[in-house]
Amino acid sequence: MRKTTLLIKAVALTGSLLLAGQAMAGLYCETETRTGILSRRRPNVQQAKMWVDGDFGKVLFDQKDKDNPMANGNYLLTRDGGATVYLVNSKEKTYAPFSIAKALSVLSSLTEATGGMISITFSDGYGEILGEEPGEPILSYSTQKVSLRHGFTLTTNMKMFGRKTVNKMDTQTETWIAPDLKDAALNLWLRKGPPETGDSELDTVLRTAMIPLDGFPLKTVSTTTTTDKKGKEKVDQTEITVTVLREETVPASVFELPADYEEISLMDPAGAMAAGNSGEDSGSESPLKGLKSLFGGK
Incomplete structure (x- = not known):
């Protein structure tokens, strides 16, 4: 389950950046994301740097959590306006196609993968x-x-564990949009619409909850109230701010994928773990196939 936890962290992190928008060619920007503003004595702070030129884009993360796929030195890269996005690990010299839709679909497929022992469902989106x-x-x-x-x-x-939790998540957001900034590669960071996961219920929630905005958000403040089934509320806040933004000529080398890097799948570790415990080979149809045996499923 550790790999699944890391995947959820990556989705949460990336999801916090997936606001709708576009920007202009030859851009460099730096952002600061602060999470846990109301719940922690010291909020979590993450910096990121981004280079954009036409269909080419790169986001470099500066985060100290070594177990997080979005750790210090790792970056997202696109060369086709965000149609294909790679998560590049400079330390391991690997790269993997990264899809927020596929990551979310893994969460929605946990029920089948664990023989019904674990399920995560999303509903009532607005x-x-x-x-x-x-x-x-x-x-x-x-x-x-x-x-x-x-x-x-x-x-x-x-x-x-005999445990079921139901949480209602309500987020109110104020965002300051620069409508004049336009560039295709901002699809790496931003989205015009929700990802399609293949889970009809989750896709409905995403379509309802993700509101397209025309422009590049320079500042976003989101306050989320989480209410459990007993009515207990927790309130927290996240702030994303662009701290540096300038037009500049970006060298083509910034967007190159190193020739000696190996392509991997983000889901291989989970698949290998499943295969090792179920007696199946790693060529399973689902990345989580075999997890049923770990949780008593058949």
């Missing part, structure tokens, strides 16, 4: 724009301030 008005300039760019609200219900059932 989203709406609460208001829109001119915002203050940020980094010399004019902005439009947009207020949004979205949410869903997350149900986790772990039968082996």
Whole structure:
């Protein structure tokens, strides 16, 4: 389950960056993401650097958690406007196709993969724009301030422990959009629409909760209220700020995938673990095939 936990962390991290938008050619920017602002004495802070030029884009993460796929020195790379995205590990000299849709689909397939012993379901998604008005300039760019609200219900059932949790997630967001910034490779960082996971229920939630916005968000403040089935609430806040943004000529070498790097699958470790415990070879149809045996399934 450790690999699954890391996958969830990666999805959460990346998901926090997947706001809808576009930007302009020859851009360099730096961002700071602060999470746990209301729940921690010291919020978690992550910096990232991004280079964009036409269809080419690269996001370099600076995070100290060595177990997180988005750790210090690892980066996301696209050479086709975000249609194909690679997660590159510079320490291990590997790269892997990265898809938020596939990562989310793994979460939704846990029920079958574990023989029904673990299930994670999303339901009751909603989203709406609460208001829109001119915002203050940020980094010399004019902005439009947009207020949004979205949410869903997350149900986790772990039968082996006899534990079921139901949490309603409600997020209110204020985001300052620079509508003049446009570039195809920003699809690496931003999305015009929700990913398609193949899970109809999850896809419905994503389509409802993800509201497309036209422009590049220079600042986003999100306050999330989590309410459990007993009515107990927890409130936390995340802030994403662009701290540096400038036009510059980006060398082509920035977007090169090193020739000596090996292509791997992010799901290979889970697949190998499953195969090792179930007697099946690693060529299973599902990346989580074989996990049933670990949880008493057949």
